[in-house]
Amino acid sequence: MSEHGDQVPGYRMIRMEALPEAPAAALADVEAWQARKAYPNVLGGGGAVFGVAEELETGGWKIVSFFSTPYPQGARDTMASTFRGLARTAEDAGDTATQREWLRGAERLDWEAVDEVTVLDRRFRVIRGDQFIRMGPTGPEPPRPSDPDPAKVGHGYEYRGRTTGFVIDPYTPTGMSEGILRMELLSLVHAPGTTPAAVRRDSRRALKTHPGGVLLPAEFTAAEFSDGHWAPTQMTKSSPQGSRDALTNYLRVMAPVMEQLDEETKAEYGRLADRIDAERCDEIVIDGCRTRIVRVERLVRVGPDGPEGPRPSDPDPELPTAVQEQQLREEGVFDGDRVLSDEEIEQRRIAEEQAKEFLRLFEEQRRKREAAEDS
Template sequence: MSEHGDQVPGYRMIRMEALPDAPAAALADVEAWQAREAYPNVLGGGGPVFGVAEELETGGWRIVSLFSSAYPQGSRDTMAMTFRERARDAGEAGDTAAQQEWLRMAERLDWEPVNELAVLGRRFRVVRADQFIRMGPTGPEPPRPSDPDPAKVGHGHEYRSRTKGFVIDPFTATGMSEGILRMELLSLVHARGTAPAAVRKDSRRALETHPGGVLLPAEFTAAEYANGGWQPTQMTNPSPQGSRDTLTTYLRVMAPVMEQLDEETRAEYARLADRIDAERCDEIEIDGCRTRIVRVERLVRVGPDGPEGPRPSDPDPELPTAVQEKQLREQGLLDEDRELSEEEAEQRRVAEEQAKEFLRLFEEQRLRREAAESS
């Protein structure tokens, strides 16, 4: 596979095997190969996403959170929450010393932007994943028939993510098509002129520091064709139905309030949402723009010390929670007795009115779906 000959390091290996005893996996491999024909171009699918992983004694790193943070700080906050959950479990088990250690490390994360910590001999790390979308002459790749999509309409949020609990281990065997895709993605770097110099430099450095990689389970988003290109319009969901539900919630609840739609447009958006629900369709036209449910591949790069963490060039604008709170208190913004300015008072009034309207529309949607399910 490389200049290492028979001594290829585990983190650089891509073991591809036929899967004759797993019909579903074999079908997925065939569909992946077909996707190479219909959607031959692989493009970046937005910026990186971050999650939290725990190193295993048996090898590899188990993901203990969703990969849903656009910035590293969101995953640091998740790590702190994970530590507090472990502290609760230790306390219930009567292990006071362990409980205090978990809480001490959680508090450290409240104040410091730390990307890796060892607690009681276990390593935890904020892990980075790049996102990619396959593109063809008709646009981005939609969900494949073999992609799990069991949730009922309106229940996409109940589908358990396949990412949480997934083990990042390059040595795990994969199908032929996924193995080839991994090789393709691992070789990609930002072309000159397509990204800031620091971003491009980091992407080239990653080829050396983290030459291996693992594909996470695919997720899904909605993308809109506008101004000559496709742009994601929501965070990724674990299932196609989750993305459809997010889209219909936007049409029925979010857009009417946030965009101050008139009654005619509200009714049209509601009809589009009803069609998505009835047909479970993956493409629809909204205000003359094509909107499609799109399949998103996510790659975690791996090096000799495990999965890649945040890069220096990754946006990281958020502060640790305790630091944020301290700054707000120093600015007097958390003083409940502080008299609001006229502008602040008006902003609060508008926000309260919007919240009431959101709640009303959410309740309408809930009742509509309950009626549909009982009919």
């Protein structure tokens, strides 16, 4: 659908279907429309995220990796890991020439901060996605009934989600509600004074360089209402249960160690975690603050040459792995003969004690869940 009619480039098209044929898709489209009324405001959801996609000969780009890395370098490292996996496959097949090509690509990524690499005529790119949440009078939108949530309590990590393998192709038809949301999100830019000038400038430039876009499958995070606003407290997960499990892991394992909780507070946190497990609830009050599992929409912008990569203003503080290791060696961090200071010795002792306590609490939680599953 476009004011340009049939002459619009494919990457700018948004093809809408009046009603998806599959019942599940039709239900999801209805829920998306209802969300527009209950949660009418669309807000930024925590900054850009990055992943890796491969261009397909048949058109579009297939996501080949985890897509929640907050910095481009994390996606570059993932691309290098992908290349090494392909090298192992070639080695198993006895194809040493192909193995060397993939390893050469991985080694380049170990040393260079490059966002696109072609190996054996296969093109891979680090791509960025903007995150958004819907907000209403009661706060951010929680998971919808149609959002896949198949994992059992404590097994959210087993659900890999729908993002890896997803094909970014604006020409693929979509439901009416998703199509309208795409049009809304594609027109958004940072308002004056809300971000640094470079960030706003890049967002305005993207309207021209990457005017099309595709919505990825939704992900989920926990957000806390504090000091009058909602803020995410964890990285996004592939399912609501994955986010619940991360929250209960914080309550049972992370908080007691990192925050040095007293026994009374630890017991209270444990009861809250038990309630989340028992009810699979999406909202709970922790220390007087509302905490909610929140639905996160993610948009990848697309231009004539495919999906958008990192912008100049995107934070990118991490170095390629080999460069980082070289710098640490030059600083003497890996020097086995260096004598540690008293402060460094104490820091190591504290870290070891914390690690032991993390493991103890983690094993305690694991045994408790296994016992509940067996009963």
